[in-house]
Amino acid sequence: MNETTNELLKLILQIEKKLVKPTQQTLKGKLSPIQFYTLFVLSEKSMIRNDLSTKVGISKQQLTPIIDKLLECRFIMKKQDTVNKKSMIISLTDEGKAFLDDQRNYLLDHLNAQISKLDKDNMLSLEKIVIEMNKIMDKI
Numbered sequence: 001m002n003e004t005t006n007e008l009l010k011l012i013l014q015i016e017k018k019l020v021k022p023t024q025q026t027l028k029g030k031l032s033p034i035q036f037y038t039l040f041v042l043s044e045k046s047m048i049r050n051d052l053s054t055k056v057g058i059s060k061q062q063l064t065p066i067i068d069k070l071l072e073c074r075f076i077m078k079k080q081d082t083v084n085k086k087s088m089i090i091s092l093t094d095e096g097k098a099f100l101d102d103q104r105n106y107l108l109d110h111l112n113a114q115i116s117k118l119d120k121d122n123m124l125s126l127e128k129i130v131i132e133m134n135k136i137m138d139k140i
Contacts, residue, residue, distance in 0.1 A: 019114060030099075031069070034058070038066050039075055039092065039100050046091030048081060075099055 031039070034056070041055050053063045067090065070076040075096030081087040092100070115126060 019111060031073075035066050035069055036103065038063075039070065039096055042076060042090060042092050043097065043100055046089050048084075048087045048089055050087075052090055070096070073099075 038052070038056050041052065047055070049060055049063060049067070053060045056063065056066075058066075067076065067078075071078070073095075074093055076090055077093050078088040078090050081089050115123065118126065
């Protein structure tokens with residue numbers, strides 16, 4: 001177990017340094033990583049504030065300034081829930097979808113440039129490992 005956690009920590013730090021940090025440049029001045037992640041979550045499904053805070057993994061109070069910023073950028077909109085009149089459904093706007101698509105394309109281009117340095121065997125190994133890691137991470 002100790003060996004696994006040590007290797008996992010090493011992997012996390014390498015991913016942060018080689019893949020995540022360089023891609024955060026595109027978000028600077030626009031959105032923080034948590035704001036970007038919130039947009040990403042909303043791209044999967046519109047939801048009420050309680051569900052969104054749970055999915056993002058932060059409190060409703062912490063979510064408030066994030067929602068305010070995304071509303072200010074016109075990336076999201078709120079509308080009253082037809083089932084529960086006290087709740088507001090938060091969803092992406094067309095502007096939010098376009099921004100997210102642009103950012104996603106930028107990030108994919110960056111990641112593709114990074115992994116294109118690998119030979120065919122390493123590329124196939126990485127693909128299998130990433131698929132397996134995603135399956136495992138879903139269980140954590």
